[in-house]
Amino acid sequence: MSDHQDYDLIIIGAGSGGVRLARMSAQRGARVAVVESRYLGGTCVNVGCVPKKLFVYGAHVSEDLEDAAGYGWSFPRDQVKFDWPTLVANKNTEIERLNGIYGRMLENAGVTVIQGSATLADANTVVVGDDRYTARHITVATGSWPVIPEVPGKECILTSNEMFYLPQLPREAVVWGGGYIAVEFAGILAGLGVQTTLLYRGDMFLRGFDDDIREFTAQEMRKKGVDLRFGVTIEAVESDGAHYDVILNDGSRLKTGLVMAATGRRALIDGLGLEKLGVQISESGHVVVDEHFQTAVPSITALGDVIGTPQLTPVALAQGMVLSRRLFGDGNGEMDYRCIPTAVFCQPNIGTVGLTEAEARKAGHQVSVYRSEFRPMKHTLSGRDERCLMKLVVDAQSDRVLGAHMVGPDAGEITQGLAVALKAGATKAQFDSTLGIHPTSAEEFVTMREPVA
């Protein structure tokens, strides 16, 4: 290997983590290139967070129209029409705008974008088509890809990737899985008028979330007409070209117009040639790194979904900043994976930060639980039977708030502020001494006086 390298850093993957690492590193004076085979912005911008949230907004309009009557608005129901291709086209325009912004951000930072699929020829050389590029550091930031379980008829099953470009909405749909993507798409489809059935293999979906939140979400989703079926899974899918027959493990069959799997995502490392170079891959298929994002090969680092940390955009962004500082800055700073706030944009939304009640008890805390369940003010006039749940998990000895959980409108917006409080180590007494903002749902978080457990 000669001393001269084409770049200081080549990043494979222009998703959230890769782009942040590229920009930060270029701003520190590094010569940076990013190789990308699909679209700038990765999953989040193209087939994840952003288009999903736009679809969630679109789906919620149906409820807003119904709720309007209680506020005195009336319009002929037969004049209310929804056009799916319009929503998809407008979403596509917005995504293209964001792709352009990403491109300009990289260009303005002086980052070279190389279009194509990358393979690692050696620890310092990336091959894209017929071209070879060398770099002192290489970062794998290739993200993740949806997984469909191996069942007969698997080829008939869609994933979130295709759902974002569906030409037509079916009348009925089956969503397979019980995690973030399954509940979010079940809410989108149901909101847009599709008869939606969600199939989950376990007793209660949303494993890992607080048990009260899981049950409450199930109750509210059922009220909105989503057919939630737990303890079942798909054994096979048959198709006559127009409709699908879903064969379940209990022997029953479901006829539907669409089957979508939201059964997890795997690290996307196909064709990179990492193992050949000595980069370790875990049993779950993730790139193994230490706390500094370092693989077993000194010049190769990795970050984002590909390393198996929580598959969340803000996690990848933070990792990009930490790694850039390590490679080209003062080296200070490390990732703190505690208290990662998150929202699930099912309907109603879930917001959560910190420990669940079960996690707190398992960790040995003596726990006090505060709960508030109520009808959001908006629905006193709309008449909608939708309720909101808020819950605080408190360490009874130190009074520290360990977890805050919510199901209800704007849960994500509300939880972001609570995350600051929890990260700062706020106590329940400090929550109590904080004045509410009236009238809001959020004020319930500072007015829960009596523990329920």
Ligand code: NDP
């Ligand atoms: P998740 O890991 O969240 O959920 C996967 C679901 O599929 C689980 O319910 C799981 O069941 C089930 N499942 C897995 N394998 C099988 C199988 N072989 N047969 C039947 N069911 C199966 O994955 P998602 O695909 O929903 O999302 C991936 C990640 O993307 C999330 O974990 C999250 O980090 C991120 N994301 C974040 C969002 C946000 O921030 N709002 C939105 C969307 C995604 P079980 O619980 O029994 O294992």
